[in-house]
Amino acid sequence: MAPKLKISSSVIQRLGKLKNPSTCRLYGVIFDDSLLVLSFSLDVSNTYNSRIFQLSLPAEIYLCGVLIVDGEEEDIYKAFKDVDVTDNPLLLKYSTKITECNIETFFYIHQKLEIASFEILSEYDIWQKFTYIRLEANLSLNSQRWNILETIEEARKNIAAGKAGFYLPKGNVYLLGEDAVDTGNSELLNLSINYEGIGHSKHDVKTPPRVVDAFSVSMYLKVSKDRLSDEGVKYAPVIQHVKREFDCLEFQVKIDALAFVRRDILTTTLYSTLVESACRNLRLLERAVQHELSVHKMDSFKIPDIVHFRPQNIGHLLTFIFPTNEETALEFRRTLHDFLALPRNQPYFRNGNIVKFQGDMRKNEPLINPHESVPSPGIVDAKVALVDGLYAYYHYMQDNFDDNGWGCAYRSLQTIISWFRLQGYTEKSVPTHNTIQKCLVDIGDKPYDFIGSKQWIGSMEVGFVLETLLGITIKINRVSVGEEMASLGPMLESHFATQGTPIMIGGGVLAHTILGVAYNETTGDIKFLILDPHYTGVEILPTILSKGWCGWKTKDFWKKDAFYNLCLPQRPVSRI
Amino acid sequence: MGRTVYAEEYLLSYLMSLMRPDGYTIGLILGQSTAQKDYVVHLARTPPPAAKDVIEETLISSTTSIHSDTTPKYIKTINDIPDTWVADHAKHVTRMLPGGMWVLGIFVIGPGDSFNDNNSVLRLKSVVTTIRKNLGSNKYLYGNNDKENLILNFNSITQKFICKSLDIDTAGMLKPAEWKFQAKATKWHQLETCIGFDRLFVIPLDKNPDTLKKQLQDILKSISETVNSALIVIEGEHRSPDDAVEAIGRRKKDRREMKSNDSNSIDKTLHASLYVPCPKIPSSNVSLVSCSASMRLVGQLVSRTFVHQKASIEEATTALKQDIMRSLASRLEMHWDSLIEEENGSPEENVTLHEPPRRVLVALPQSKVTLSDYLFPGEGPQEALVSLQELLDLEVQESSVQKELELQADPSEFYEDNEGETAPMDRAKDPTENNQLDLYVIALSLAFLALVAAVLLHQLY
Known part of the structure; x- marks a missing residue:
């Protein structure tokens, strides 16, 4: 029987951006009797292919089929051979020439292609059904001479051979082997959605959270042998004492592996999933180490870090280890951009883009994208344009710094800079008030005694600092009276659609951050999505939302007779 | 009371x-x-x-x-x-x-x-x-x-x-x-496990050489940390420390409708596994240590412990951990006591195999509880009988000495090559190592021999 086919809405969106005929690979997860397609990649490189890419996928997501864009399916049967996870690979044909019914899907069953119908799942639907499990562990290894690769390989084989045990603090569950079914704990895990931690109220928000709420798992390694097993040596412990000078490589290998699992997964299934995730991680590491060994002298050799990303619309997290050499890393990022059909004019795999996990957030760390939990503006037939990507909400009193009454523009600036960081455009840290003041003194905008003062800054200063510290160009938009704000709809819409950066607005009065606009062209009805830096409380999303510190405001929000300056940061191009 | x-x-x-x-x-x-x-x-x-x-x-x-x-x-x-x-x-x-x-x-x-x-x-x-x-x-x-x-x-x-x-x-x-x-003061639960050691301890070049005894004590310390950090799982079931050992296996049986011939479970050996935690670290790191020597502890240690009928999981796991450490400590102590002089004298490269005595088990008469004895290489079960007689005042038959749990190592395996098992063939492109070259030469010679043989065969037939 043919499996049911489900396709993530993100795949459909990405298809819409394809222009040229190409052959692609499809990746997805199989559950119950369904195949859920989550993402695809292009065949672009001879050296980087779907087999290697699979190591970067969370466990349970596999190569599952072939996508043909505007082409013939000549060599799909050969391509099907790479699909290990199912006997019924998927063929998806997409046409850029027509707009209706441009997707055709077939399952390859008994040497024949059979037409399949499909259902589209939104990212929110998928998030409700699936979650991430994040395995973090450390292997302390040492090797004589330089057989570091063999040592890691051996560790991986041990894990694959069932030497690992896992512990899931949620539910206090130990997973100690595939035969755990015999020990009675094969109940459903029920990794239900933790609404509290992410600040979602259950009803109104239809996007998955930006901060990933992965369930953490820790690892154990079995040092005892199994009953009746023939593994290893049988002799009593002896000590081989070798007196010879040699270099020993002591290394700590970090495992940071992901699995994409159903929230109602059975504990018994989870064991092999976690083993697979650890093995993918270590294979990725082996490849990275192999590369590093080929280009570095031993004394400067380092194991690069494992990092996770979630580029917009890719549909799932990705795990990579980038070369330590910046040139090579750039080359790899370029390959990835092409491989995933991501534009080359915007960073997706820089340090700032590294995905944030709920478990890694410090207490009172600024919230990420609080506006995503704000209900819709409530304007009929509105054109809506919002900030693109991620930013952190900076406001009064954070980091134990009392700027109540004067620091609002500084905070708005910090929010903007966090956007550039989180989009990967810069790795500069978010500047403190003092750094901002020093910058303005350095460029001669302010006298020396400005440093350490409690003087306000305005949109112009915000622009100077962005230009000076980040090398970003800005546009200043002057509004002579607040009433005029109501006419800015098209301008703001265009800004968010093309630049997507948060806007700082100041002037005669208090400073704010504008994150979006909604307006009706015919009625002239307009609302502004405002992030208010004057909030003095702690980082509790429900409070921030219910008290309107982040929310849609009408044109009456602006003082009719005051003047305003908008600082519109421009998105840099081509820094991947 | x-x-x-x-x-x-x-x-x-x-x-x-x-x-x-x-x-x-x-x-x-x-x-x-x-x-x-x-x-x-x-x-x-x-x-x-x-x-x-x-x-x-x-x-x-x-x-x-x-x-x-x-x-x-x-x-x-x-x-x-x-x-x-x-x-x-x-x-x-x-x-x-x-x-x-x-x-x-x-x-x-x-x-x-x-x-x-x-x-x-x-x-x-x-x-x-x-x-x-x-x-x-x-x-x-x-x-x-x-x-x-x-x-x-x-x-x-x-x-x-x-x-x-x-x-x-x-x-x-x-x-x-x-x-x-x-009579039968308590029923004993018997727990068994077998630890496979294979760990390399290095002695940094800049460290003054310690006595062998000190080095072995350092190994004990390190192994003890590992063993004590371990999670012990009996019969594959993770249980709370307060649970009774008796409860192990019950859950399984409840579900499987309790087979009638399975009732005498207390006489069964409970198998324990040791899991060592691998706590997460912020990032990977590598350090290069110049060493003057290495000590590789390798082999299997068989542990058998007994806990009384009403023992808790905690009592059982503590007993097990103590057994592993007691056994390892006993052997090493007996080993360093047996050495006549320190062998640090020779500065030249060499390989020494330290063979601490191995464990044999002997059941007490009228009880399933076993005690251990340790046999040095070359010693046989009759030596165990002597110490049992002297130290425990026990007369036992040679046949009741369980001597096959841990075997005697074959020393030649450790001496045959200075590189030996501890350093498998190096794949890294390190020009200072010429082993690889040697192997190529060997491989080529073998290929050549094969060719010669093939030619000869061809000519003969």
Whole structure:
């Protein structure tokens, strides 16, 4: 029987951006009797292919089929051979020439292609059904001479051979082997959605959270042998004492592996999933180490870090280890951009883009994208344009710094800079008030005694600092009276659609951050999505939302007779 | 309420057999102790110091050796009990006990009630204190339990026995304890595991060379940290420390409708697994250490422990961990004691294989509880019989020595090549290593030989 086919809405969106005929690979997860397609990649490189890419996928997501864009399916049967996870690979044909019914899907069953119908799942639907499990562990290894690769390989084989045990603090569950079914704990895990931690109220928000709420798992390694097993040596412990000078490589290998699992997964299934995730991680590491060994002298050799990303619309997290050499890393990022059909004019795999996990957030760390939990503006037939990507909400009193009454523009600036960081455009840290003041003194905008003062800054200063510290160009938009704000709809819409950066607005009065606009062209009805830096409380999303510190405001929000300056940061191009 | 001590019934006749009209016999009480109860598995007479046999040399410590010449073959009064001698006996016996069992105290058989005489009481207390001190000298032996120690007095005239417990912490107060001889005093749960060691310890170049003993102690310390951090899982079930060992396997059976022939589960061996945690770290790192030498601990250690019928998971796991460490510590201690001189003299490169004695297990008569003995390379089960006889006063058949649990290593495996097993073929492109070249040469030679052979064959047929 043919499996049911489900396709993530993100795949459909990405298809819409394809222009040229190409052959692609499809990746997805199989559950119950369904195949859920989550993402695809292009065949672009001879050296980087779907087999290697699979190591970067969370466990349970596999190569599952072939996508043909505007082409013939000549060599799909050969391509099907790479699909290990199912006997019924998927063929998806997409046409850029027509707009209706441009997707055709077939399952390859008994040497024949059979037409399949499909259902589209939104990212929110998928998030409700699936979650991430994040395995973090450390292997302390040492090797004589330089057989570091063999040592890691051996560790991986041990894990694959069932030497690992896992512990899931949620539910206090130990997973100690595939035969755990015999020990009675094969109940459903029920990794239900933790609404509290992410600040979602259950009803109104239809996007998955930006901060990933992965369930953490820790690892154990079995040092005892199994009953009746023939593994290893049988002799009593002896000590081989070798007196010879040699270099020993002591290394700590970090495992940071992901699995994409159903929230109602059975504990018994989870064991092999976690083993697979650890093995993918270590294979990725082996490849990275192999590369590093080929280009570095031993004394400067380092194991690069494992990092996770979630580029917009890719549909799932990705795990990579980038070369330590910046040139090579750039080359790899370029390959990835092409491989995933991501534009080359915007960073997706820089340090700032590294995905944030709920478990890694410090207490009172600024919230990420609080506006995503704000209900819709409530304007009929509105054109809506919002900030693109991620930013952190900076406001009064954070980091134990009392700027109540004067620091609002500084905070708005910090929010903007966090956007550039989180989009990967810069790795500069978010500047403190003092750094901002020093910058303005350095460029001669302010006298020396400005440093350490409690003087306000305005949109112009915000622009100077962005230009000076980040090398970003800005546009200043002057509004002579607040009433005029109501006419800015098209301008703001265009800004968010093309630049997507948060806007700082100041002037005669208090400073704010504008994150979006909604307006009706015919009625002239307009609302502004405002992030208010004057909030003095702690980082509790429900409070921030219910008290309107982040929310849609009408044109009456602006003082009719005051003047305003908008600082519109421009998105840099081509820094991947 | 005082402690209750349960001893196997047949031990009473053993005590009777040790009675003598004109003197005292002293020995050790061996078993398991819990909060309120003690389970005695064996009583072992301390061998008379003057006996001339092999054991003497190892048993006797230098301080008592002069003394021993004048000691008669039996002890005339309580005050004549040679406490360091008994303490040394206790240490040797402790090595033979499974984890979770200890030298619980001492017994004295003689014509009189020692507890009625202040001097005798002081002497007995001092013997116990000396034992505790001696057992505490190597902490990985886990020789001292944290409970009270027992002193049993058996009056050879009245044939009455009195038992008291001694709490070292409360200024040596003696408390009455109830001693009961019983058949099958407790049912024992038997736990087994087998640890596969393979770990490389390196000695950094900039570190002054330690004595071998110190190096082995460092290894013990490191292994102890690993073992103590481990999660122990019995029969694949993770359970709370307070659960009873008895409960293991029940859940399984409930679901499987309890097979009728499966009821005698207590006689089954419970298999335990050790899992070492791998706590997460912020990022990977590598460090290069220049070393002057390496020590690779490799081999398997078989552990078998016994816990009383009502034991908790925590008692069982503690016993297991202590057994592993006690066994490893015993071997290494015996090994360094056996070395005549330090072998640090030779500065040139060399490979030394240290072969500590291996563990064999011997079941106690009328019990499934097994004790260990350690055999050096070349020693056979008959050596085990000698020490069992001397140290535990046990006559056992050679056939009851379970000697195949841990095998003797083949030393040639470790000497055949300086690189040997520890350094498999290097794949890294390191120009300073020419092994790879050697291997190519070998491979080429082999290929050439094959070619020659093929040509020859071709010509012949």
